[in-house]
Amino acid sequence: MVSEESERLQALRQEVRTWLRENLPEGWGTPAYVPPPRGTAEGQAAGKEWSKKLYDAGYTGFTVPKEYGGIERPREEQAVIREEMARTGTPPGAATLGYLAVAALMRYGTEEQKKRWIPKIMTNEECWCECFSEPNAGSDLANIQKTGVRDGDEWVVNGQSVWTSSSKFADWGIVPVRTDVNAPRHRNLSFFVFDCTTPGFSVKPLRQMTGDAEFSETFFDDVRIPHGNMIGAEGQGWYVAMTVLEAERGGGMRIGEAAAGITVTTLGGVDNFVELAKNTKRRDMVAWDDPLFRQRIAQFAIENEAIRASTQRMRVKAMKGQLTGHEQSITSTYRREKNQRQANMVAEMIGASIQYMRGDPRALDDGSWTYTFLRSRGNTIETGTTEINRGIIAERLLGLPRTRM
Numbered sequence: 001m002v003s004e005e006s007e008r009l010q011a012l013r014q015e016v017r018t019w020l021r022e023n024l025p026e027g028w029g030t031p032a033y034v035p036p037p038r039g040t041a042e043g044q045a046a047g048k049e050w051s052k053k054l055y056d057a058g059y060t061g062f063t064v065p066k067e068y069g070g071i072e073r074p075r076e077e078q079a080v081i082r083e084e085m086a087r088t089g090t091p092p093g094a095a096t097l098g099y100l101a102v103a104a105l106m107r108y109g110t111e112e113q114k115k116r117w118i119p120k121i122m123t124n125e126e127c128w129c130e131c132f133s134e135p136n137a138g139s140d141l142a143n144i145q146k147t148g149v150r151d152g153d154e155w156v157v158n159g160q161s162v163w164t165s166s167s168k169f170a171d172w173g174i175v176p177v178r179t180d181v182n183a184p185r186h187r188n189l190s191f192f193v194f195d196c197t198t199p200g201f202s203v204k205p206l207r208q209m210t211g212d213a214e215f216s217e218t219f220f221d222d223v224r225i226p227h228g229n230m231i232g233a234e235g236q237g238w239y240v241a242m243t244v245l246e247a248e249r250g251g252g253m254r255i256g257e258a259a260a261g262i263t264v265t266t267l268g269g270v271d272n273f274v275e276l277a278k279n280t281k282r283r284d285m286v287a288w289d290d291p292l293f294r295q296r297i298a299q300f301a302i303e304n305e306a307i308r309a310s311t312q313r314m315r316v317k318a319m320k321g322q323l324t325g326h327e328q329s330i331t332s333t334y335r336r337e338k339n340q341r342q343a344n345m346v347a348e349m350i351g352a353s354i355q356y357m358r359g360d361p362r363a364l365d366d367g368s369w370t371y372t373f374l375r376s377r378g379n380t381i382e383t384g385t386t387e388i389n390r391g392i393i394a395e396r397l398l399g400l401p402r403t404r405m
């Protein structure tokens with residue numbers, strides 16, 4: 001007997017399927033589909049349009065209360081939506097790190113700050129970047145050298161960041177700044193939101209081995225930031241930054257989102273590897289006939305389910321308003337190392353084809369496997385290195401003795 005509950009969810013499932021059929025870009029999921037180039041204004045515009053469509057349909061923005069533009073839905077509905085999105089895959093959203101600002105604003109922002117910034121993050125109308133890492137402050141974030149000096153109602157900020165993702169397209173940024181050079185570590189920083197069009201802020205893109213320039217060096221030369229843009233109290237910036245890093249490690253405010261991302265694709269399983277293995281000739285057989293490849297693919301399917309279960313557990317906690325904090329380092333580390341192992345397996349499977357990049361007529365699937373292989377190298381560095389995450393797991397979760405450097 002089908003219960004009333006499951007009928008309601010089945011109807012929702014059908015609704016989402018139909019919506020996706022009608023709204024996904026033409027040819028999506030087929031070789032005929034040519035995505036707009038990544039990291040270009042065209043790609044960014046397409047990402048913004050897609051994110052807005054998802055939001056308008058009620059398929060994203062789940063983790064934020066309604067008064068700040070979030071979409072509140074029962075947990076089981078969110079799960080159905082995410083599953084359907086994962087089934088078809090979804091185009092990438094606009095490049096933005098706004099969800100990190102949401103984490104800081106929800107915990108430390110004033111009512112006025114929350115209402116000003118969060119709704120347009122939900123719809124992706126305004127895009128964000130995160131200016132944390134500096135040439136001498138990456139893992140050791142407390143060593144930030146950027147300075148801020150108060151001048152009336154403004155702070156004058158000077159210094160440099162590096163690895164600033166999405167800065168090419170950002171409208172707003174978040175930045176911890178040393179506002180008291182005499183205060184001890186962890187009490188000398190304040191945390192700001194700044195307008196990326198402010199005079200003195202400049203962006204110099206850095207090209208990666210994938211060919212993209214996802215991140216940039218960013219410079220602050222006498223950038224004036226209104227005092228009203230300080231998030232949290234003066235000197236509390238370290239703690240605000242830690243909230244952002246916790247959110248970043250676990251997909252944070254993105255947990256439960258329907259937008260494309262690692263959280264969703266893990267649910268999609270390994271179909272693409274199965275397909276690839278069945279279509280890849282290796283000597284006198286196809287890769288799928290090789291039991292070693294089949295075993296490795298099956299292992300990834302198992303690991304995906306384990307990550308999914310852990311992510312679900314954290315999502316439930318997050319939705320109850322409980323911080324998942326250091327636990328995020330477990331899934332984050334596992335997922336990112338798995339991405340690299342998957343990419344390595346594909347490289348072995350397709351052999352010499354891994355050399356051909358996008359645009360080369362000899363490239364397999366227009367070089368998308370090669371792109372993934374090269375991009376995955378950054379997975380164990382971005383959002384905090386896996387060494388740092390292992391340290392967090394050891395010290396904060398397992399209670400092992402702290403390292404003294």
Ligand SMILES: Cc1cc2nc3c(=O)[nH]c(=O)nc-3n(C[C@H](O)[C@H](O)[C@H](O)COP(=O)(O)OP(=O)(O)OC[C@H]3O[C@@H](n4cnc5c(N)ncnc54)[C@H](O)[C@@H]3O)c2cc1C
Nearest residue numbers: 130131132133138139163164165378381382383384385387
């Ligand atoms: C694709 C990508 C996107 C990024 N986007 C952003 C962004 O948008 N904004 C931003 O602010 N940053 C961004 N970053 C930067 C990223 O957060 C830093 O690269 C990272 O925190 C490491 O800092 P670092 O590069 O200075 O390396 P370092 O901190 O100098 O580390 C060098 C090596 O030493 C190891 N190490 C350092 N300290 C310890 C320790 N205590 N214990 C054990 N090992 C240690 C590290 O694991 C690493 O292997 C991005 C990075 C990448 C790859």
